[in-house]
Amino acid sequence: MSDAPRPPTIYDVARLAGVAPSTVSRAFSRPGRVGAESAARVHAAAAELGYRVNPLARSTQSGRTGTVGLIVSDVTNPVHFGVIRGVEEAAADAGYTLLLADAQESEQIERTALERLLPGVEGVVLASSRSSDRAVRTVAKQRPVVVLNRIVPGVRCVTADTEAGVGSALAHLRDLGHRAVTYLAGPPASWADGRRWRALMDLGPRFGLKVGRIGSSVPTVSGGLAAAEEVRRQDPTAVLAYNDLLAIGLMRGLGEAGCRVPEQISVIGFDNIFGADFCTPPLTTVAAPLRAFGSEAFLELHRLIRRESLRPDPVLTLPTQLIVRASTAPRRQHTATGGRPRGPEA
Amino acid sequence: MSDAPRPPTIYDVARLAGVAPSTVSRAFSRPGRVGAESAARVHAAAAELGYRVNPLARSTQSGRTGTVGLIVSDVTNPVHFGVIRGVEEAAADAGYTLLLADAQESEQIERTALERLLPGVEGVVLASSRSSDRAVRTVAKQRPVVVLNRIVPGVRCVTADTEAGVGSALAHLRDLGHRAVTYLAGPPASWADGRRWRALMDLGPRFGLKVGRIGSSVPTVSGGLAAAEEVRRQDPTAVLAYNDLLAIGLMRGLGEAGCRVPEQISVIGFDNIFGADFCTPPLTTVAAPLRAFGSEAFLELHRLIRRESLRPDPVLTLPTQLIVRASTAPRRQHTATGGRPRGPEA
DNA sequence: GTGAAAGCGCTAACAA
DNA sequence: TTGTTAGCGCTTTCAC
Numbered sequence: 108m109s110d111a112p113r114p115p116t117i118y119d120v121a122r123l124a125g126v127a128p129s130t131v132s133r134a135f136s137r138p139g140r141v142g143a144e145s146a147a148r149v150h151a152a153a154a155e156l157g158y159r160v161n162p163l164a165r166s167t168q169s170g171r172t173g174t175v176g177l178i179v180s181d182v183t184n185p186v187h188f189g190v191i192r193g194v195e196e197a198a199a200d201a202g203y204t205l206l207l208a209d210a211q212e213s214e215q216i217e218r219t220a221l222e223r224l225l226p227g228v229e230g231v232v233l234a235s236s237r238s239s240d241r242a243v244r245t246v247a248k249q250r251p252v253v254v255l256n257r258i259v260p261g262v263r264c265v266t267a268d269t270e271a272g273v274g275s276a277l278a279h280l281r282d283l284g285h286r287a288v289t290y291l292a293g294p295p296a297s298w299a300d301g302r303r304w305r306a307l308m309d310l311g312p313r314f315g316l317k318v319g320r321i322g323s324s325v326p327t328v329s330g331g332l333a334a335a336e337e338v339r340r341q342d343p344t345a346v347l348a349y350n351d352l353l354a355i356g357l358m359r360g361l362g363e364a365g366c367r368v369p370e371q372i373s374v375i376g377f378d379n380i381f382g383a384d385f386c387t388p389p390l391t392t393v394a395a396p397l398r399a400f401g402s403e404a405f406l407e408l409h410r411l412i413r414r415e416s417l418r419p420d421p422v423l424t425l426p427t428q429l430i431v432r433a434s435t436a437p438r439r440q441h442t443a444t445g446g447r448p449r450g451p452e453a
Numbered sequence: 454m455s456d457a458p459r460p461p462t463i464y465d466v467a468r469l470a471g472v473a474p475s476t477v478s479r480a481f482s483r484p485g486r487v488g489a490e491s492a493a494r495v496h497a498a499a500a501e502l503g504y505r506v507n508p509l510a511r512s513t514q515s516g517r518t519g520t521v522g523l524i525v526s527d528v529t530n531p532v533h534f535g536v537i538r539g540v541e542e543a544a545a546d547a548g549y550t551l552l553l554a555d556a557q558e559s560e561q562i563e564r565t566a567l568e569r570l571l572p573g574v575e576g577v578v579l580a581s582s583r584s585s586d587r588a589v590r591t592v593a594k595q596r597p598v599v600v601l602n603r604i605v606p607g608v609r610c611v612t613a614d615t616e617a618g619v620g621s622a623l624a625h626l627r628d629l630g631h632r633a634v635t636y637l638a639g640p641p642a643s644w645a646d647g648r649r650w651r652a653l654m655d656l657g658p659r660f661g662l663k664v665g666r667i668g669s670s671v672p673t674v675s676g677g678l679a680a681a682e683e684v685r686r687q688d689p690t691a692v693l694a695y696n697d698l699l700a701i702g703l704m705r706g707l708g709e710a711g712c713r714v715p716e717q718i719s720v721i722g723f724d725n726i727f728g729a730d731f732c733t734p735p736l737t738t739v740a741a742p743l744r745a746f747g748s749e750a751f752l753e754l755h756r757l758i759r760r761e762s763l764r765p766d767p768v769l770t771l772p773t774q775l776i777v778r779a780s781t782a783p784r785r786q787h788t789a790t791g792g793r794p795r796g797p798e799a
Numbered sequence: 800g801t802g803a804a805a806g807c808g809c810t811a812a813c814a815a
Numbered sequence: 816t817t818g819t820t821a822g823c824g825c826t827t828t829c830a831c
């Protein structure tokens with residue numbers, strides 16, 4: 108196994124085909140600039156030897172590897188599925204292959220991964236990066252970079268219209284008779300978390316909703332599970348969770364504690380991930396156009412790579428949409444601890 | 454942004470530090486083989502210039518990139534989460550970074566991805582590969598390769614003890630009074646699908662169970678949803694699905710058609726993925742040690758990379774375990790179409 | 800259209 | 816311990 112009988116090079120092919128190495132190189136890198144006769148001989152020889160161009164060697168010279176990188180904050184977070192597929196699709200259309208790296212929610216790991224990935228790709232998309240603006244800009248100086256789900260001044264970005272999304276969630280809650288909403292916060296290093304919280308604070312009063320907050324949770328199902336206790340203590344009638352994973356975990360934790368969703372507490376998530384439709388109850392959530400995120404990010408990256416002219420606005424904002432499912436319901440008439448029924452306000 | 458003011462090289466550092474380029478190279482690749490004085494000057498100069506070694510250029514020479522690749526048949530399939538984390542963990546311990554590529558269930562895409570990934574990594578783990586044995590062996594000739602969830606003669610492999618898993622699932626069904634089980638097949642190109650089916654055929658009779666089969670489905674939730682119709686037509690009392698995703702989709706499709714799980718049909722999946730515990734009903738499944746799969750695969754790969762001596766058996770088999778949740782129940786006493794009650798057999 | 804030759808940034812002998 | 820000198824496999828002038 109892998110006894111390293113070194114793979115054939117253009118020299119081997121050249122010898123067998125009876126041409127110069129540079130002709131072999133051309134035959135592969137710019138067909139058309141080589142005679143039909145030579146091309147045929149080269150390809151025959153290459154086929155016989157099982158020759159494949161070595162993209163790495165090529166890239167030391169040309170910088171082209173045919174790959175772009177995508178670093179996600181956590182590959183196991185379904186929020187990235189759509190993004191990944193979007194990038195893959197757009198990349199494939201342009202003849203590129205996507206290489207993925209997982210930051211595992213760690214800035215440290217993200218940096219290492221980036222360092223290792225960067226030299227082998229023509230550009231990179233940073234999805235939900237946990238790095239500092241400064242770090243991102245440093246990377247953007249070395250290679251084309253597009254940032255997803257975040258705004259970093261001086262770098263091309265693709266984000267969602269958080270304000271509109273939060274607005275429609277709040278309108279929904281207001282229409283259901285709720286008078287307050289509690290934000291279940293995500294990781295402090297998340298830019299999206301900050302933006303969601305800010306939008307909630309800004310918009311809450313406008314919809315007549317009091318805004319509360321429960322501090323940082325790990326944005327996973329178990330994070331939500333763990334947060335259930337604190338939520339029960341504060342006993343809000345509606346919770347807006349940083350993301351769907353957290354919301355799903357929360358609903359489970361609440362359910363295990365005998366607190367019914369949505370009868371006692373309405374829960375809304377963010378992202379509309381895989382699973383949001385088959386959890387119990389199916390989750391009402393602020394959907395982001397995940398796939399479009401991915402493809403738009405790649406398209407922008409591709410323009411950067413080819414040094415094409417760019418839109419004047421470095422930030423591309425995509426629309427969001429509230430998906431109403433079964434985790435939200437009219438405000439309960441009794442408190443969980445047995446308070447008196449209260450009619451809705453005038 | 455990225456105006457390509459070419460990054461500094463060892464030559465730039467060497468000039469600034471007043472040493473030879475090779476000294477700079479050594480200072481980074483094998484510190485210790487360089488004088489303290491020189492080392493200090495080199496590092497100072499490097500810091501000033503913002504120099505970073507170029508792993509690609511390095512690898513053309515040494516073959517070392519500090520990365521290993523993992524190709525998964527579908528990154529959005531939660532079955533790979535554990536595997537990914539397992540590889541990441543073991544790789545990080547050994548100082549390696551993991552680069553991921555997604556085959557999107559396509560042999561064609563898998564080949565392209567492999568081609569692009571291979572030159573940049575020191576070795577690669579193929580998880581649930583859809584390629585032919587021949588193709589896998591060809592790759593294994595170029596680079597260290599470990600195959601996961603499959604056996605390819607001539608290549609190092611890590612697999613699960615499918616027979617034991619299927620056996621415990623069948624024992625469970627038998628104990629619940631079932632007399633037959635239908636296999637909901639996965640993709641034909643999946644080696645695991647073949648093995649699961651074969652184990653079922655071999656073992657079914659031994660547990661007194663008649664074995665049926667419903668032909669290939671795409672191994673996703675929607676694939677399971679689509680298969681629900683055919684399952685209803687055949688109306689078995691128990692279904693063993695190729696994987697959890699299919700099982701979850703099936704349960705949903707069945708539920709939407711008014712067929713209750715597990716009262717009317719028991720459903721068992723494979724893998725114990727993320728979501729198997731919070732779907733409705735929670736899924737009984739044959740769990741594989743996903744994380745161990747990943748770490749063992751990396752460990753084996755690492756031995757291959759370092760050309761260490763290997764275990765005599767090229768195949769490492771990890772144990773499986775039946776996780777009983779709520780999707781299985783005693784065999785129904787009435788047929789779905791209203792047949793007469795029948796008592797359990799003597 | 801094709802070949803010769805000079806790199807790309809780095810590592811690895813080989814001397815010194 | 817250091818510097819010198821070949822490469823690694825490919826691309827890219829630049830002549831022919």
